[in-house]
Amino acid sequence: MQPSELDFINTLRQATPYVERHRGKTFVLYLPGELMSDAETLSQLVQDIRLLHNLDIHIVLAAGATPQINQALEKAHIAWQQHPPFRITTAEMLPIIQQTVGKIRSQLEAAFTHATGQPLMSQPIPLLSGNWVIAQPKGVIDGIDFQHTGKLRKLQTTSLKHTLQSGNIALLTPLAYSLTGELFNLNTLEQAIAVAQSLQADKLMIYTHHLNNLPKQLTPLELKNLLPCLSPAQQHFLHPFTQDLQIKRVHLIDQAEPNALLYDLFTLDGKGSLIFTDRYHQIRPANLDDVGGIIHLIEPLEAQGILVKRSRESLELEIERFIVIERDQQIIGCAALYPHLQQKMGELACLAIDPHYQNQALGEQLLNAIEAQAKTLGIQQLFLLTTQSQHWFIEHGFQPADLSILPDEKKSLYNFQRRSKVLVKTV
Numbered sequence: 001m002q003p004s005e006l007d008f009i010n011t012l013r014q015a016t017p018y019v020e021r022h023r024g025k026t027f028v029l030y031l032p033g034e035l036m037s038d039a040e041t042l043s044q045l046v047q048d049i050r051l052l053h054n055l056d057i058h059i060v061l062a063a064g065a066t067p068q069i070n071q072a073l074e075k076a077h078i079a080w081q082q083h084p085p086f087r088i089t090t091a092e093m094l095p096i097i098q099q100t101v102g103k104i105r106s107q108l109e110a111a112f113t114h115a116t117g118q119p120l121m122s123q124p125i126p127l128l129s130g131n132w133v134i135a136q137p138k139g140v141i142d143g144i145d146f147q148h149t150g151k152l153r154k155l156q157t158t159s160l161k162h163t164l165q166s167g168n169i170a171l172l173t174p175l176a177y178s179l180t181g182e183l184f185n186l187n188t189l190e191q192a193i194a195v196a197q198s199l200q201a202d203k204l205m206i207y208t209h210h211l212n213n214l215p216k217q218l219t220p221l222e223l224k225n226l227l228p229c230l231s232p233a234q235q236h237f238l239h240p241f242t243q244d245l246q247i248k249r250v251h252l253i254d255q256a257e258p259n260a261l262l263y264d265l266f267t268l269d270g271k272g273s274l275i276f277t278d279r280y281h282q283i284r285p286a287n288l289d290d291v292g293g294i295i296h297l298i299e300p301l302e303a304q305g306i307l308v309k310r311s312r313e314s315l316e317l318e319i320e321r322f323i324v325i326e327r328d329q330q331i332i333g334c335a336a337l338y339p340h341l342q343q344k345m346g347e348l349a350c351l352a353i354d355p356h357y358q359n360q361a362l363g364e365q366l367l368n369a370i371e372a373q374a375k376t377l378g379i380q381q382l383f384l385l386t387t388q389s390q391h392w393f394i395e396h397g398f399q400p401a402d403l404s405i406l407p408d409e410k411k412s413l414y415n416f417q418r419r420s421k422v423l424v425k426t427v
């Protein structure tokens with residue numbers, strides 16, 4: 001088989017767990033108006049969204065229209081005031097905004113109806129819009145009357161969920177009505193965030209070009225601390241994500257690379273930034289379901305002679321000795337503690353971090369967890385045998401020791417061929 005064919009197969013294999021994980025989930029996707037200005041970009045994007053829909057992901061599309069509205073207002077010689085990031089919408093602007101949003105909706109409906117020639121993609125996917133969002137005036141803030149600029153008052157959640165479960169993609173536009181029947185212009189991003197919260201969506205996915213200097217993953221608190229170091233435009237844009245969000249994951253996707261949507265959803269790390277409110281990785285006791293993941297992690301290290309070879313059977317028998325780091329349902333780290341309680345000693349073994357995640361202090365976190373576990377068992381000394389990581393352990397408080405300090409049962413199993421160094425630490 002050609003390397004490129006193998007690449008394809010491996011990519012497909014890597015994506016499979018994500019296909020399973022995303023099935024039946026609800027994603028709110030914010031598309032800025034800029035992405036709809038280019039027919040080719042829009043067509044590719046719609047194909048990717050159709051693919052997600054065919055994988056049984058429920059999608060709410062929040063379509064922005066800022067550049068299109070700006071253009072239409074300019075054409076009509078209507079000036080507008082901005083109170084970033086919101087436009088102050090006057091009554092005279094409303095018919096123009098209605099007309100512009102109507103055009104965008106029709107453009108999207110056309111793109112979702114357009115058959116691509118691929119069998120699964122040949123059926124039009126119903127793109128429905130409705131009055132799920134009930135608006136209210138933004139009001140007067142800091143003495144500024146926002147007039148017909150509105151915000152979400154409440155969401156008709158049951159009806160929207162029903163629409164999604166019936167196999168439709170739901171489209172939200174920057175227009176919504178109040179209970180008095182008045183029309184309001186909503187900021188689409190603000191609306192997308194509010195809808196994702198009300199729906200308790202699994203993901204909010206946002207196209208943006210405000211990704212500069214953002215780490216790949218961060219919590220809202222980390223973002224809050226980082227905010228003062230970012231540009232004013234980024235601060236405006238990112239501020240809502242520093243709040244108590246109640247959305248598990250917000251993906252910020254690079255607007256310059258619309259294909260990044262699929263990459264971010266079906267690879268472990270993606271290309272953009274992920275703001276997560278749930279714990280992104282967790283350290284927990286291992287169970288039998290983790291055996292495959294542990295083997296996957298340690299096999300290459302066993303082959304290099306860094307770790308002692310363990311069979312699947314012995315791992316299964318000793319699984320309760322292991323702790324693991326799980327991230328996105330993948331095992332990216334493990335360690336084991338073998339107590340020798342008579343001697344108040346414990347062996348730290350099989351410490352390993354997936355090479356993609358090394359140098360993020362995860363090894364240290366596992367070591368700390370093993371030390372805490374040892375203390376609760378009344379263990380006073382941790383020891384380990386290592387061939388290649390002596391310095392890492394010395395930097396973490398271990399000291400070289402003589403073979404004679406090992407408990408007798410361990411001494412008798414010592415493999416003189418490996419010539420491992422013995423290290424010990426008082427906990």
Ligand SMILES: CC(C)(COP(=O)(O)OP(=O)(O)OC[C@H]1O[C@@H](n2cnc3c(N)ncnc32)[C@H](O)[C@@H]1OP(=O)(O)O)[C@@H](O)C(=O)NCCC(=O)NCCS
Nearest residue numbers: 351352353358359360361362363364385386388389391392
């Ligand atoms: C050793 C190991 C667990 C450390 O995990 P980690 O999460 O990368 O560790 P941390 O982020 O806490 O520490 C990273 C530091 O350790 C250093 N380091 C990594 N492996 C090292 C080694 N074998 N010897 C000395 N230093 C090492 C890194 O260079 C880095 O140093 P820096 O902070 O100065 O840049 C990981 O490298 C690993 O899995 N190695 C292969 C398996 C192994 O050797 N296990 C020990 C079994 S006895």
